[in-house]
Amino acid sequence: MSLQPEPGFPIPEETTRVAKASFPKENIYIRMRDELGIFYSDEAFTDLFPRRGQPAIAPARLALVTVMQYAEGLTDRQAADAVRSRIDWKYALGLELTDSGFDFSVLSEFRSRLIDGSQERQLLDLMLSRFVEKGLLKSPKQQRTDSTHIIAAIRTLSRLENIGETLRYALNTLASVAPNWLQTIVPNSEWYERYGRKFEDSRLPSNGEERTSLAVRIGADGFYILDAIWSELAPNWLRQIEAVEILRLVWIQQFSVENDLVKLRSADEIPPPSIIINSPYDLDARRGNKRTTIWTGYKVHLSETCDDDAPHLISYVETKPTSDRDHQVLDELHQNLAKQGIIPEKHLVDTAYIDAQLLVDSSQKYNVDLVGPAPGDSQWQSRAQKGFGLADFEIDWSQQVVRCPHDKLSSSWTNRLNLYSQPVVVARFKKSDCHNCPSRLDCTKDKTGVRTLTLRPQELHEALNEARARQQTPEFQEQYAKRSGVEGTISQATRVFGLRRCRYRGFEKTRLQHIITAAAMNLVRVWQWWTQANNFGKSISRFAALAV
Structure with missing residues (x-):
């Protein structure tokens, strides 16, 4: 499909007349088009389309349809129907009333083009730029950030289920692409019974030894298939099949072979949660654990403006693996906000985002005051x-x-790297001073009876101490109280816009889902700001609302 840009897609006169007559009261999409014009242009997506071929549907329209689709929670088929049938959608998209729309599969293809071209963040960034131009988004004084867990669009599998489903997935794929070859190598009819249905714990043995025995049998069957695929008699292209590669990787993680005997790896021998594959249907989903919540999927970070005199808009969204720590996203977040020209003076975060290095970097590199409870002294005495x-x-x-x-002085001062490759200073006291100290038992539990201190470099140490001292002041408590509003944003994203559960499988598609969701939330929040229909997190009960 070739792209022939249509600048601005103006609204046809007949569409304007009918839309204004059909919606005498305010409508979100009509006011959006009247007040904000267009968020996207075809030129922004030129690189996604070839120069030759049949004409493509305007990507600027597809981008807007995608955001509107998420704003209403529609499927691709429902969104395509809305383009064909709804006057307010035709007005926003600048379409003739008689326009027949497009096939719903175009939306899926457009999302794939965004991912392949690494242009998915355009959907949010171009919208934010438009808000800046229209004065709805100014350089904010404050922003707040938090994260939440995302559940992958797969079943949560036990270890035995995962092993069985991986082999079953490979067999089903081979049955589709090489049925004749597969029939010749299946050793007996028991295989069709064993791998003909999906693996569910309700049908599997409950006894530990029986489950291990079944896992070893499945493991041997998997190695049999892999040996057959890598034999000289098998076509070479079978080795390039994704399901076969998944089978190979999972078998490396789950099994070992000793003296030609298949052995299920123990819990200590399998890879850590950040690496191990939990399902053959989503290789990127990882097991996460936060306090009492355990899930398989991802983690998403949402940052929003929170000044009282402007709508609270999602300024940044990023999807990360469950193993990534929250503070690892902060430098990337500040860099993106600075590029957009919407970096805050104060950034309200919880303890998970606070780190000594980040306190310094945020201030020096971006002139941002990172406000949040600093991690406490981890030593047992504190x-x-x-x-x-x-x-x-x-x-x-x-x-x-x-x-x-x-009043005793340390005897050594050593600069070195800790386990996380971070520079630290290790100060050690004299053995004679510590052994003769009346407070030795309250000071150290070291076997040598000598107190050792591990310090971060001076700049980081002082920044952390300053943050710990500041959080004890009433001014900090009053300022930090505003961060709690981000919990309402997380609730809105998960309950209203379905952010908690993945629509698609795979990290890249999940990341795109979150970016589109953030853009859709902004669209709705601007509408609520115009109509004063939202108090941005300051919710009150129905009974208390009667007094208002």
Whole structure:
């Protein structure tokens, strides 16, 4: 499909006349078009389409249809029907009343083009740029960020189910692309019974030994298939099939072979949760655990503006694996906001986003004040509130010496890297001073009886101490109270816009879903700002609303 840009897609006169007559009261899409014009242009998506071929449907229209589709929670088929039948949609899209629309499959193809061309973030960034032009989004004083878990569009499988489903998936794929070859290598009719139905724990043994025995049998069958595929008699192209590669990877993770005997790996021998494949149907979904919540899927970060004199808009959204820690997204977030020209003066986050290095980098690189509860001193003395914690020691950075509460000086000062490859300073006291100290048992539990302090570099150490001191002030408590509003945004995203569950399978498609959802939320929030239909997180009960 070739692209022939249609600048601005103006609204036909007949469409305008009928739309205004049909909607005498305000309509979200009609006012959106009247107040904001168009968010997207065909030129922004030129790279996604070839120069030759049959004419393509305007990508700017498809982008807007995609956002409107998410705003109403429609399927592709329902969205295509809305383009054909709804006057307000035709008005927003600048279509003739007689326009017959397009086949619903075009929307899926457009999403694939966005992913293949790495243009998915355009759907949100171009909308934000338009809001800036129209004065709805100014350089915000404050923004707030939080994350939530996302459940993949797959069944949560036990280990035995995962092994069985992986082999069944490979066999079903081979039966589709090479049925004659597969029939010649299936050893007996028991295979059709064993792998003919999906694996469910309700039909599998409950006894531990029987489950292990079944897993080993499946493992041997899988190795039999892999050996057949890699034999000289098998076509070479079978090895390039995705399902076969998934089978090979899962078998490496789950089984070992010793003296020609298949052995199920123990829990200590399998890869960590950040690597292990939990389902053959979504290779990117990982097992996550946050407090009492356990899920298989992803994690999403949402950042929104929160100034009182403007609509609260989603300024950034990013999808991450469950194994990534929250603070790892913050530098990327600030970089993107700075590029958009909407970076805040103060950024309200919870403890998971606070790190000594980030406190310094946010201030120096982006001039952003990172506001949130700083991590506490992790040493046992501080946690037990007994003995001498890090704050009880006096550090002389210029002389590279530490003075303890009993006025003893450290004997060594060593710069090195910790387990996370971060630079630290290790200060150690004299053995004679510690052994003769009356407070030794309250100061150290080290087997040598010597107190050792591990410090971050001076700039990071002081930034963390300053953050810990600030959070004890009433001003901090008043300022940080505003961060709680982001919980309402998470609730709106998951309950109203279906963010909690993936529409699609795979990391890239899930990330696109989250970007479209953020754009749709912004569209609805601007409408609510215009109509004063939302108080942005300050919810009250129905009874309390009677007083208002």
